[in-house]
Amino acid sequence: MKREKRVVKVGNVFIGGTHPIVVQSMTKTRTSDIRKTVAQIKRLQNVGCEIVRLAVLNRADADALKEIKKNVQIPLVADIHFDYRLALQAIDSGVNKIRINPGNIGEEWKVTEVIKKAKDKGIPIRIGINSGSLPPKILQKYRHPTTEAMMDTLDEILEIFYKNNFLDIVISAKCPDVLKTVEIYETIHNRYDFPLHLGITESGLLFSGSIRSAIGIGILLYKGIGDTIRVSLADKPEKEVIAGYEILKALNLREYGPKLIVCPTCGRCEVDLLKIAREVEKKLTKIKIPLTIAVMGCVVNGPGEAKEADFGIACGKGIGTIFAKGREIKRVKENRLIDTLFEVIYENINN
Ligand code: SF4
Structure with missing residues (x-):
């Protein structure tokens, strides 16, 4: 009580x-x-x-x-x-x-x-x-x-x-x-x-x-x-x-900075998701407002979680789709995923 x-x-x-x-x-x-x-x-x-x-x-x-x-x-x-x-x-x-x-x-x-x-x-x-x-x-x-x-x-x-x-x-x-x-x-x-x-x-x-x-x-x-x-x-x-x-x-007791959701990866994943997620986590330390970001390995749960989050990546074979506020924004190659995700995040939070 x-x-x-x-x-x-x-x-x-x-x-x-x-x-x-x-x-x-x-x-x-x-x-x-x-x-x-x-x-x-x-x-x-x-x-x-x-x-x-x-x-x-x-x-x-x-x-x-x-x-x-x-x-x-x-x-x-x-x-x-x-x-x-x-x-x-x-x-x-x-x-x-x-x-x-x-x-x-x-x-x-x-x-x-x-x-x-x-x-x-x-x-x-x-x-x-x-x-x-x-x-x-x-x-x-x-x-x-x-x-x-x-x-x-x-x-x-x-x-x-x-x-x-x-x-x-x-x-x-x-x-x-x-x-x-x-x-x-x-x-x-x-x-x-x-x-x-x-x-x-x-x-x-x-x-x-x-x-x-x-x-x-x-x-x-x-x-x-x-x-x-x-x-x-x-x-x-x-x-x-x-x-x-x-x-x-x-516990939903405080909001502080971004919350990162990352899928655990499995045999379906065809990108280096851990590398991507670690890099995203590092870059997120610069953002202090509460946001949910999903980094997902494939099309099984990827689009669903990425749409539910404020921003997200759902990966495919060497590519990924960037989501913002529930909408699919663009598809980019694996090596452009992180930069594009942050361009989209900053565009949205600065507006
Ligand atoms: S989202 Fe895809 S890659 Fe990630 S754990 Fe689920 S099925 Fe595996």
């Missing part, structure tokens, strides 16, 4: 309520390497990343946030583990949100210090629980990071937030197991009205990680649970954002 959540504001981005699901990622550079970090964030911005998190390991990282912030457009989140003082310094550097981990931030007074400063600056805090780093006393009690152990961790830290009358909170509770993640988020969703940041942590390399994330995040979003997502991949962060939008587009 969709349960409307509280709304928090991260820079100029809203999370929760009826706002669109926000796509975020995390940089993989040393944050103190300002040049590389800014370049990576700019690449993330280009693919539609809406919020970016940065690891803050030391004072140099926390200080670098000031300069990074001046050079990028999207809101910054400081990812803090172990040392609450780094959270305070990151807030002074102007970040738009702090993520703390209840498993390692330490005693209540340290959490309170972070809450007070965030309150002064009017920024939210994400309580980011990870199954791999629960507080030692909780692990002693439960022995394993069960749902109950993660919920106890959350309930306990929330008490500190309540005492300080601070409700500008986002919650995440990630683990690498897809079904366990679903169970934990459902439990949190039913108990609290704070917006939820979804993700399958340490989900894997591009292929397996995208699938696990799509299933876990997809199940939750389909049930109306979740307000912002991060697909964690052991790959370039831009791919996390692309994967995030693919999940949202598949």
Whole structure:
């Protein structure tokens, strides 16, 4: 059941309520390497990343946030583990949100210090629980990071937030197991009205990680649970954002850029369809408006799908037919297919 959540504001981005699901990622550079970090964030911005998190390991990282912030457009989140003082310094550097981990931030007074400063600056805090780093006393009690152990961790830290009358909170509770993640988020969703940041942590390399994330995040979003997502991949962060939008587009929750339909090819295909599709995908990254493009291998499903899409190619033997808005536009040789398709696309979207 969709349960409307509280709304928090991260820079100029809203999370929760009826706002669109926000796509975020995390940089993989040393944050103190300002040049590389800014370049990576700019690449993330280009693919539609809406919020970016940065690891803050030391004072140099926390200080670098000031300069990074001046050079990028999207809101910054400081990812803090172990040392609450780094959270305070990151807030002074102007970040738009702090993520703390209840498993390692330490005693209540340290959490309170972070809450007070965030309150002064009017920024939210994400309580980011990870199954791999629960507080030692909780692990002693439960022995394993069960749902109950993660919920106890959350309930306990929330008490500190309540005492300080601070409700500008986002919650995440990630683990690498897809079904366990679903169970934990459902439990949190039913108990609290704070917006939820979804993700399958340490989900894997591009292929397996995208699938696990799509299933876990997809199940939750389909049930109306979740307000912002991060697909964690052991790959370039831009791919996390692309994967995030693919999940949202598949569920009709967001429109972002083109959607490419490609037939899987079979023995009937008489062109190098994969080469054509990869080239089309690359060229489509320049288009930011929502469009459906079909690249189809033969006359079986080709004309049908190509007509249904905004634009499409249906191939034959060394040739292909270009479709636009359901109409057949022209037939061209295989080596002219891509250029002609994009000429037709640009003619139509520029008019
Ligand atoms: S569209 Fe044609 S080539 Fe592509 S999978 Fe279907 S039958 Fe095979």
